[in-house]
Amino acid sequence: MSAYVPTDPAVSDAGTETDAAAALAADLRRVVGGEVRFDPAHRAMWSADASNYRKVPIGVVSPRDEADVAAALAVCREHRVPVLPRGAGTSIAGQAVNTAVVLDFTRHMNRVLELDPEARTARVQPGVICDQLRDAAAPHGLTFGPDPSTHNRCTIGGMIGNNACGSHSVAWGKTVDNTVGLEVLTYRGERLDTAAPQGEIPAKLRALADRVGDRVRESFPDLTRRVSGYNLDQLLPENGFDLARALVGAEGTLATTVAATMKLVESPPARALAVLGFPDAYIAADNVMVVREHSPLTIEGMDAGLIAALRAQNPVETGWKALPPGGGWLYVETGGATRQEAEDKARAVAKAMKSYGLTEAVVESDPKRMKALWRIREDGAGILTRSPDGGEAWPGWEDAAVPPEKFGSYLREFDRVLERHGRKGVYYGHFGDGCLHVRIDFDLLTEPGIANFRAFMEDAADAVVAHGGSLSGEHGDGRARSELLPRMYPPDVITAFEEFKGVFDPDDRMNPGCIVRSARMDEDLRIFVGMPTMPDEPQLAFTHDRGSFTRATRRCLGVGKCVTAHGGVMCPSYRATGDEKHSTRGRARLLFEMANGQVVTGGWQDDDVADALDLCLSCKGCKTDCPVGVDMAAYKTEFLANRYKNKLRPASHYSMGALPRWLRLVGKLPAGAVDGLNALARVPFLAGLAKRAGGIAPERGIPAIARETFTTSARSRALVEGPARHAPRGRLLLWPDTFTEHFDPGIADDAVAVLEFLGYAVELPPRTVCCGLTWTSTGQVGAARRVLRRSLRTIEPWLTEGVPVVGLEPSCTAALRADGEELLPEEPLAKAMSGGVRTFAELLAGHVDELREAVSGPGARALVQLHCHQYADLGSEADRAVMAALGIDAEVLDSGCCGLAGNFGFEKGHYEVSMAAAERVLLPAVRGAAPDVEVLADGFSCRTQLRQAGAREPVHLAQLAARALGLGK
Template identity: 40%
Template sequence: MDTTQLFADLRARGIEIDDDSRRLSEYSFDASNYRIRPKAVVFPHTVEEVRSTLRAAQSYKIPVTTRGGGTSMAGNAVGHGLILDLSRRFTEVADIDIDDRSVWVGSGVVLGELRSVVERGTQGALTFAPDPSSLSRATIGGSIGNDACGNHSVAYGRMTQHVQEIEAITIDGAYLRLSPGGITAIDPKDTQSVARAEQLTAELRDLVQANLAALRVELQTIPRQVSGFHLGHLLPEEGFDVAAALAGSEGTIAVVTRALVKLVPRPPATALLCLGYASTIDSARDVMEILASKPTAIEGLDRSIVEIMRHRRGAESVDGLPRGEAFLMVEFSAETVESGREQCMRLLEAVTAQGRVTDAAVVTDSEARAKLWRVREDGAGLSSRRIDGKQTWPGWEDSAVAPERLADYLSELLPLVDKYQYSAFMYGHFGAGCIHMRLDYDLRSRQGRNDFEAFTREAAELVVAHGGSLSGEHGDGRARSELLSVMYSPEMIELFAAFKYAWDPENLLNPGIIVDPDAFTASLALAGTPKPGPTLGEVSVITETATMGLSIQSRTRLPLASPYVGNAHACIGVGRCRATSGGFMCPSYRATKDEKDSTRGRARVLQELTRANKNSLDGWSSPEVRDALDLCLSCKACSSDCPTGVDIAEAKSELIDEHYRGRIRPFTHYSIGWLPRWLPLIGHFSGIANAGARIGLLRRIADWLGVSARRRLPAFQSSRDIRRRLDEASFDSTGEILIFADSFTKAFRPDAIAAAARVLGDTGRTVGCTADACCGLTWISTGQREGARRRLARLIRKFDDGTNRDIVVLEPSCAAAIRDEGPKMVGGEAADRVAARVRSFSVAVDEAIQRGWRPSTTAPSAAVLQTHCHEHAVFGSGAQKRVLDAWGVPLVFESSSCCGVAGNFGFESEHFEMSMQVAEHSIVPALRQAPEGALVLTDGFSCTMQVSQIDPDLSGQHLALALDPARALAETPMEADE
């Protein structure tokens, strides 16, 4: 497949095409079990560029795979030739037609973003209904390709029911409109497209007329019959709806550029009934009774999903569930909350009479409902990794039967799972008879793949025996297309082929899927790869020897053979890092919208290191790896927001550590990376240091060395001022709480230390303080892991004092380092004990509030909240918000992503621009929306610096200073005078 001339032709036309090795690594995977390395990725700007690309590909006989969010679990977004990525630029949403309840939308628009636009544009009157779990990153084009639906399909159906017209381009460049009734050219003067539209219309009508019986008997037999082409929509009684027939074609027919989609009324109110059962099969037997009450959703999940949610998100994340081993979540839409509650109560009475329900909960509070829905939605994503760390995989994750046969199907499917000794995480759209399950296949070994093949063939026979479909919404892709002959007659298989070749006679659009399928055991990504082991590089082993009565610790560095970097292997392509709202991940992707800057893109590049048998030293030297990781802010949000817990910050730190060991490092590694080492010295010469920071020549020199001249630098506090601030409060060395005054708080805002002591003392507990330690955070972020390990080890020895008192760390990133990195980098029971005692300041205050304490200071009328990304990753982002709620702050403008500084990243010359782009995503809008005089809460010092960079007149404040009881005392006389 010689592509040299093709690429030259496309570039000559100004079409953006990328065949860089790093780019190909990013697009070799989707969210499935498959890996296929493409020849290049094309990012078209216009419809004409898509037409030119397709014509050129046809001319050179190069396959084309269209891709949106790349979240396919069936392998229909990877291919051998060109990848056509429409997610970056085909993102226009036209004006909403409120009367017709419809809107034209580009194929690259993300479903969740479309929903937000529609709800804002109609003042909440209308919405877009399809809501798959990938709502935050799946695109319109991809969702049409898979015929996606989601939780509310019992009320709203599949994407098929929401697509009214489609604008698409065939492999030969014809630009067509597909509608109920036929196919027309977009431009009536475009003779090629006019002729192609007429030809296709005639061929499809003839095809349907010659096969009426098969189409009526074999297709559209159950609600979720997604497998194969949806040719039933071409029947005369269906109005020859070519747009609906294209849904579910998985990019094998034409390239969708735009679609007219239907909008639906947004329910005024909803209520949720959650039912507990002794088994999943019991829950399935109640589905038909529940369907009769006409709910908008019936979602099922088993206890395995609940347990993984409890393990990864904490016990409070699932405390709203009733008792049971399996659960159904039934939602009703209504005019009022009360009428929704009544519908729930009537249904509860009816299903309780059946004798299978073990417990139930009726939930109408919006926050409580959202919390329960997160169990279903987040738990499904988290199920990609078992509690013991073993990964689970798709492959048989999307089968469907008629709802009335669901229980019987499960009663045979679950024993089949047991037969192959798999463990299953199961959930699904029970109201539509669709089952999602992830299984812990062994896809690395030959025997494991043989078992995978045997199980899948048996499962296919089983679902067909129950009148079901291989796929209920994810499509056939590479995972199931080979098995369509089990589900359909030879006549229907031939009919599918005739439909495909009418559109794409040379089989260039997404070949290997649906028609002339590849084997579902081909191109498996894990085939032959080693199992993940310890991280790359070397591990330090601590040994103790007794000499002259003294216990002496020594450290030995042992090489590791594993080719894996960090836990990048855990990425399975879910793509939540491509979401543009919700959670903190991934700030650089939100700024660039480039796959290379997503957690997934970075992980895929690192996974390719494994295949190339490169070690970490080679990896960091390679341009593709450095380019992939360059814009990683090391914010660690991926470690918590990614369903599989991929921690790119850790991988980056390890790679840099390996690469620079024994070498001269960049200046910033010694300046910013060693900053806690320099701070005591600078404190003695703070006046000189602060004056030097204002000298242009020195700033330009520093900029050349790597510290941005455009970044506002903090004012260093003098050693005398630091001591004076610490002396303002008296500390009890045996206090019930120990405050750790970290290097940054001491050097830049020591007033927060005394304030924190007063706040914690006001909660009724005695307070101690220590400042003589360092967590090594800046060494970690600059990849100086041995230096970090030594500092963490010293800190742990100091803090492991035999008590259980809380250790409150004022800088949240330092708190996160001790809690998260201590056990990983130092290890041992002492590290675990210390980690368990560590609290960020906001967490400590939140716990005091839960015990009944309330702040004595006057609450501000509004606040802007920027949670530090490390605090979000390790402690969660809810503590500060709960404190503000308890304090009585009526308006909170929350920044829901990284501020953009993230430690050393935002201070580096090469990253200043990206730092400010990241700020524009969240903290800048929050500051703009807030009224003048609002409290700007920035516990993280880097966040404080970013606020001052955005607006020099604004000052971010630590929560300790905002709650300081001394401020309340200062306010009292003023109030009396008034």
């Protein structure tokens, strides 16, 4: 058989590449039970990790078991192609991308095989997620010590590959310190169990250790965070010739792990967190040794720049307010048998630091508040990749480490290196271990910028080595730092690394280019080799990306928060399908590749991209939950706008995309006619015809339309439309959104009653108004602009006079606040609306004392489903404050999207994903709630999903407020 010579498909001869790849794929499919994917979409999605690098793989194989791995390796040997074992793809140094056959372990080989509480070990498959192992160990009072910030999506196999650490390394060390045994397959098919090593490999390694042992002892830096290079020190007699630990940190360059036995540690029953504020990060770094004397679990650090970036990028996130004053912070976590014991230890740390520059400290032991504080630190990597004006920052020099006693000195020198090269960086990191994380504003788009990147990296490496440190203290060498290893190790040790690699992989087919015989660190830079080729003339403004859609496609850095199983809102379609293609990251990768046209070649008409975006709910959860602020809802709108420009659209775009127009016509009918329409919609045959014509899922019911719209009944009650009558609190303009107006007008009636009770004069627009959301979400941008512009002109007098506009429907209110300027960036009224619109809760939040005094009767209990767009663009602090004032004992569900998401859940082909999203948390929680518990859902989509699922009748905050104040009907 002819050899397949791997080259980058972006620059290779297409015909030869396709023929060889097709033969390889066919052979793999014959012997592998798992998925074998060589299509452009999957190659595009696996072309990048969380680093600066891009290498398009030959194909992606998802083995179901060890036999599949062995079979895949055998075929790859026959075709002489490289192999890359890969976990969650969150590597920051570029070791998880290569022109190779990728073995993806996330889909199938992800089980905890055995857990021995007495031995404190667990045997796992490589695709097990870190948190999955921790959850399995928790009932036994145990945990897995290493916990990177990606702990809810990174895999144990990936952690072994990178020698990952995390925030608790001060207490429990790196992955290497927690590895008991590995079972691996080499490229040539040899199986090695490190618990009972047999064959030539162990013998060759012993000979190598005997020969280079003294040089390893002399040249390896003495620090806890040495991750760079191979672990030759673990082969030394004093370390017990530990083959398992020698393999950790090899970045998939030696063998493929098929099972691993990991050490578990005792998890303190209770924990507390001391957040120590210092004048700057230097002083915080200077004093980590003092904190270490108290034997904490964690010593993390942050710079003020991270908080500034968080506040600018995500205004609705307010967790930073809990930080003490300062310009640099240390997070010090302590553990104890009881919450009080843990808290006492944390207070002792804070007290001890008063004479070491401490400005102020906050000690917290409430798990929820601690989680909110930790979120700031854990999202740091993503937060720092974008400045408020759209400026970009990148990894590269990401996680170097020095002895912690030298950390303050290193930090000052590092800033001088930044200044010398004209670069800026904001940092955070594992200060207690002398490990610094930083994102730097490298120019990776131009050749001079890349030359500056190389020069900076070389100088930064020299600064670390001068401080006795390691080029990598956590994420490994990969494509980012392997080339720099000769600056850290002498030539004979580099030669020993090459010999070590050769013992396991004499063919150099396991993830070549990393650690030894390295790729150049300034080659394969993703945004340089993936330059866009399509015109960049977007329909939306993309104001946060300097008006550029292709710049927006660069936002995703692959940190992978969207591929988590629970928590937050994103990404509901990934959680329903488990498919990378239906994650925010997968879609962003496809859009990036669509823009450069090298692998995804169909542009706006590409069906792979269309298929991936089809299951995007446009929930906007990623806009807030993604640390980088990827807004897939906006990208989907842009894609649809261009794909269907001057073309026939799907039926649902005409039916649901233009829903306000059809409802406006219905609203002019007499009540009897509306009753007739509702009756016809309940006739199965007729409803079926209507749904087929409108592209609506046959499983969905057609919601009943109100007999009389809110504005019709309000005007009959002489609710004023012009200048207000005198009211003690002044005027308000109530925005009569389409959904409240035509489906739930009683909500608006209750809202008016509450607002008038508080002393406001409530006014209505003289004509129908609409935010244009349904047109926006279906990519009908031109129509959305016309609708919104007409509405803004209608309420111009109120906007000009600064009269607050109050919205009741979260999706519409969010559209007015956040989307208007994207549709009409040059329209002053859009900016005025963005600053002038208020949610019902935001208005009431200014009167909590008055509400508390006016509440009549016993308080209610409620489960609260936050609308996704409210979560993304509006926040919920005001809602929580109002509910507390009204005596509502509220449990805000961490349920994610309800699954209906406007038109999404009604569209044909989306019903299963829609209901799967609802069944994750929301519907089980509602079904399990006591009968007297209200289900509060301000969003029409959320209420409709609950109604059609037969859970129970939901309510709006306005209805609960009216009842609590004795105003409801």
